[in-house]
Amino acid sequence: MANLTVNYLGVEFKNPVVTASGTFGFGMEYNELYPIEKLGGITVKGLTLNERQGNPAPRIYETPSGVLNSVGLQNPGVRYFAKNIMPQLKKLDLKIIANVSGSTFSDYVEACKIVDASGADIIELNVSCPNVKQGGAAFGTNPDTVYEITKMVKEAISTPLCIKLSPNVTDISAIGQAAMDAGADGLSLINTVTGMAIDLKNRKPVFHNVVAGLSGPCVKPIAVRMVYQTYGKTKAPIIGMGGIANGNDAVEFMAAGATLVSVGTMNFKDPFTPLKVIDGLNSYLDHAGISDVNEIIGCAHPAGKKI
Ligand SMILES: Cc1cc2nc3c(=O)[nH]c(=O)nc-3n(C[C@H](O)[C@H](O)[C@H](O)COP(=O)(O)O)c2cc1C
Numbered sequence: 001m002a003n004l005t006v007n008y009l010g011v012e013f014k015n016p017v018v019t020a021s022g023t024f025g026f027g028m029e030y031n032e033l034y035p036i037e038k039l040g041g042i043t044v045k046g047l048t049l050n051e052r053q054g055n056p057a058p059r060i061y062e063t064p065s066g067v068l069n070s071v072g073l074q075n076p077g078v079r080y081f082a083k084n085i086m087p088q089l090k091k092l093d094l095k096i097i098a099n100v101s102g103s104t105f106s107d108y109v110e111a112c113k114i115v116d117a118s119g120a121d122i123i124e125l126n127v128s129c130p131n132v133k134q135g136g137a138a139f140g141t142n143p144d145t146v147y148e149i150t151k152m153v154k155e156a157i158s159t160p161l162c163i164k165l166s167p168n169v170t171d172i173s174a175i176g177q178a179a180m181d182a183g184a185d186g187l188s189l190i191n192t193v194t195g196m197a198i199d200l201k202n203r204k205p206v207f208h209n210v211v212a213g214l215s216g217p218c219v220k221p222i223a224v225r226m227v228y229q230t231y232g233k234t235k236a237p238i239i240g241m242g243g244i245a246n247g248n249d250a251v252e253f254m255a256a257g258a259t260l261v262s263v264g265t266m267n268f269k270d271p272f273t274p275l276k277v278i279d280g281l282n283s284y285l286d287h288a289g290i291s292d293v294n295e296i297i298g299c300a301h302p303a304g305k306k307i
Contacts, residue, residue, distance in 0.1 A: 066217060128166040
């Protein structure tokens with residue numbers, strides 16, 4: 001059996017498989033199905049400074065090989081998380097990545113300070129949220145805004161910080177570079193791809209917000225390409241995600257440059273997917289005669305290690 005231990009942002013993960021924000025609740029729900037301690041870690045659902053009710057239904061719409069979602073960041077707020085959820089999660093032997101969203105710069109900073117004090121291992125900043133003060137375009141679509149928000153949050157916390165990038169941009173690697181220049185410790189990508197669907201009964205958009213976020217196996221080639229390009233430009237430590245369904249998918253993301261791989265939408269189809277990804281990754285490495293998973297990180301690049 002190969003060594004599966006990886007170090008991401010100075011945090012030791014027992015294996016590189018984690019879960020993606022918004023697809024795994026706060027972890028405890030899944031702990032009733034299997035011991036989630038088998039995972040390297042979990043990313044909790046997106047937290048905001050104050051509680052949010054989320055968007056009206058419909059929130060999820062199935063597409064070929066994926067889903068569109070418009071959940072609208074329903075969550076109990078960061079204070080509730082720190083007081084009631086984090087103490088339970090801290091009892092488990094796995095790493096906790098806290099995903100934080102906001103609609104203003106000060107919301108992000110205040111929420112991150114509370115998470116920072118809660119004992120989360122890593123803070124993942126979701127910059128795909130609309131910037132209320134700048135007309136609603138997502139924070140993550142402008143390198144200057146990403147630079148500014150990263151710097152402000154980084155200065156306010158001591159927990160390692162990774163910036164979760166939006167794929168809805170022309171050059172994701174430039175946005176990743178801006179985050180790293182501002183002091184981010186790492187990156188995670190991709191968030192959902194903007195999409196929409198029309199209801200054939202009334203010929204109107206399915207979602208109240210018209211557009212929604214596409215995820216699942218249909219986005220995987222886009223995500224692998226973006227991880228490859230972002231790692232190629234920045235050499236940043238990366239959490240790769242987008243449609244991961246099995247061990248071979250994990251190998252692709254790691255070869256493109258990811259250190260950790262995150263399972264998202266596939267949890268809805270089969271909640272045991274993260275365990276299957278760990279097993280599949282292990283078998284792949286055994287069959288290929290690779291004794292350490294770290295060997296494959298970034299190996300698809302021209303300067304990557306020959307293995
Ligand atoms: C229902 C749902 C809710 C999500 N909520 C969040 C969230 O709160 N914060 C965030 O950064 N990403 C969120 N995401 C994006 C996922 O974490 C992930 O980046 C994306 O879905 C791509 O991975 P996947 O194809 O494996 O799902 C959500 C995705 C889905 C499907």
